[in-house]
Amino acid sequence: MLAAYSGTAVRAAEKSLLDAGLGGHLMALAAYGLANAVLHRLDQAYGSRAVILVGSGNNGGDALYAGEVLARRGVAVSAVLMAERWHEPGLAALQSVGGRVFRLVEDRVEALAAAWSADVVIDGILGTGARGGLRGLAAELVAQLRGHPGVVACDLPSGLHPDTGETDGPVLDAVETVTFGAIKAGLLLPPGEAAAGEISLIDLDLDLPRPDLQRLDQLDLAEFWPRPGATDHKYSRGVLGVVAGSAQYPGAAQLAVGGALAAGVGMVRYLGPAPMPPEVVAGASAIAANRVQAWLVGPGVADDPVQEQRSYAAITSGLPVVVDAGALALLPEAVGADTVLTPHAGELAALLSRRGQRTERSDVEREPLRYTGLAVELTGATVLLKGATTVVVSPSGAVYSQAEATPWLATAGSGDTLAGMLAALLASGVQSALAAAMAASVHGQAGVLASGGGPIAASDIAGAVPRVLSELLS
Ligand SMILES: NC(=O)C1=CN([C@@H]2O[C@H](COP(=O)(O)OP(=O)(O)OC[C@H]3O[C@@H](n4cnc5c(N)ncnc54)[C@H](OP(=O)(O)O)[C@@H]3O)[C@@H](O)[C@H]2O)[C@@H](O)CC1
Numbered sequence: 474m475l476a477a478y479s480g481t482a483v484r485a486a487e488k489s490l491l492d493a494g495l496g497g498h499l500m501a502l503a504a505y506g507l508a509n510a511v512l513h514r515l516d517q518a519y520g521s522r523a524v525i526l527v528g529s530g531n532n533g534g535d536a537l538y539a540g541e542v543l544a545r546r547g548v549a550v551s552a553v554l555m556a557e558r559w560h561e562p563g564l565a566a567l568q569s570v571g572g573r574v575f576r577l578v579e580d581r582v583e584a585l586a587a588a589w590s591a592d593v594v595i596d597g598i599l600g601t602g603a604r605g606g607l608r609g610l611a612a613e614l615v616a617q618l619r620g621h622p623g624v625v626a627c628d629l630p631s632g633l634h635p636d637t638g639e640t641d642g643p644v645l646d647a648v649e650t651v652t653f654g655a656i657k658a659g660l661l662l663p664p665g666e667a668a669a670g671e672i673s674l675i676d677l678d679l680d681l682p683r684p685d686l687q688r689l690d691q692l693d694l695a696e697f698w699p700r701p702g703a704t705d706h707k708y709s710r711g712v713l714g715v716v717a718g719s720a721q722y723p724g725a726a727q728l729a730v731g732g733a734l735a736a737g738v739g740m741v742r743y744l745g746p747a748p749m750p751p752e753v754v755a756g757a758s759a760i761a762a763n764r765v766q767a768w769l770v771g772p773g774v775a776d777d778p779v780q781e782q783r784s785y786a787a788i789t790s791g792l793p794v795v796v797d798a799g800a801l802a803l804l805p806e807a808v809g810a811d812t813v814l815t816p817h818a819g820e821l822a823a824l825l826s827r828r829g830q831r832t833e834r835s836d837v838e839r840e841p842l843r844y845t846g847l848a849v850e851l852t853g854a855t856v857l858l859k860g861a862t863t864v865v866v867s868p869s870g871a872v873y874s875q876a877e878a879t880p881w882l883a884t885a886g887s888g889d890t891l892a893g894m895l896a897a898l899l900a901s902g903v904q905s906a907l908a909a910a911m912a913a914s915v916h917g918q919a920g921v922l923a924s925g926g927g928p929i930a931a932s933d934i935a936g937a938v939p940r941v942l943s944e945l946l947s
């Protein structure tokens with residue numbers, strides 16, 4: 474499991490060490506970690522060139538000391554001082570080993586040329602002490618360096634919000650971010666996470682609280698994905714009720730049920746008009762008459778009054794429920810954490826707007842964590858926001874982000890399959906936020922496997938799920 478923290482949490486954890494006079498020690502550890510990461514990227518240190526973009530705070534200090542280490546190893550190092558102030562001992566250390574210095578205000582053209590001809594550019598402009606994004610000349614230089622293939626970010630890409638992944642102004646895409654003390658949550662959150670590249674963590678032995686964000690890995694999935702025991706039967710494994718599909722949209726129901734079956738539910742009871750595979754049982758048309766452990770409602774139900782009524786009855790049944798697509802508009806005023814909403818950005822904006830918070834899709838795309846959190850606050854539900862990176866927020870404050878997906882998964886019906894998989898996990902008794910994160914991860918991996926780098930149809934995703942799971946669980 475990757476555990477990530479807000480910049481504020483990391484700074485708070487550092488405080489006792491700083492108070493104990495260990496600031497210089499921490500900076501030295503950070504600088505060595507950064508320098509080593511850069512050295513790994515160079516074919517050979519001697520004769521290579523590095524340019525360091527230096528901001529006014531300790532982030533610039535880390536980068537300057539890393540420059541000193543690199544220069545001692547034979548790298549030709551130049552520093553570009555981006556602001557009016559800089560970390561003076563760090564600059565003195567770099568100069569003492571022959572580092573060259575440019576000042577952005579005076580030497581813009583030379584600084585830009587040096588950066589473009591460098592093997593590595595170290596982005597040490599802003600770290601966890603940033604307020605807002607890059608401005609003025611610094612923003613201009615960074616925009617002019619866009620596309621540089623050798624950028625290594627110091628702690629985080631400058632201009633990326635450490636807590637939320639929001640970007641405000643230009644951000645230099647890094648091949649690697651060397652982050653100190655703890656992974657910052659913003660490195661794993663859209664839209665900025667793409668700028669982070671590979672993430673390397675330099676351990677500073679901080680005493681950290683509960684993570685602000687988690688990302689499940691294969692070991693977590695293997696541990697938490699439900700497996701039937703020797704004495705389990707179809708009922709004990711979990712029965713899922715599904716209200717999906719209509720005369721107009723039968724396929725959504727088939728994809729959702731396909732996702733649920735592939736994820737490994739004991740049985741599916743289906744309510745609706747779509748043709749179903751032989752293992753699916755017809756549900757009783759009165760919702761309360763169905764003995765199920767969880768419900769999935771919404772795929773393909775829009776504009777079908779009977780399906781909408783059933784969806785509402787399932788949502789208010791008191792059982793865990795996944796509310797997807799057309800059923801999102803039917804949500805009562807308040808629900809519980811066992812209700813999992815699965816909107817994409819447009820559906821989330823519509824949901825928030827219905828609750829008096831006028832929101833556009835572009836707002837959600839710019840600040841996905843914030844708006845997902847707002848939906849949790851306004852509804853009481855657990856919310857899974859679909860996207861290239863899926864974000865899950867629960868009312869208890871747990872946040873997950875999963876980024877296994879391929880862009881080929883952006884295809885009609887992909888979300889129905891995901892909703893089915895998630896609902897199967899709820900029916901098996903998995904806690905809702907964890908179920909949402911696991912479903913997103915395996916759905917993403919199945920998409921990658923099915924795609925093999927090319928286009929896929931949504932029905933291929935469920936087809937690949939058993940292969941992903943057998944690899945995970947064997
Ligand atoms: N704490 C520790 O123990 C350790 C910390 N470590 C390192 O320290 C980093 C945090 O350092 P930090 O607190 O000095 O802040 P930092 O991110 O360098 O930037 C703040 C500076 O930039 C300025 N500024 C702010 N916003 C701006 C903007 N939009 N545009 C332009 N300028 C802006 C602001 O100046 P001001 O405007 O306030 O005058 C301030 O001077 C952290 O990321 C990690 O790398 C490691 O060494 C491990 C130990």
Ligand SMILES: [K+]
Pocket residue numbers: 532596597598599600626627628629630631
């Ligand atoms: K930085």
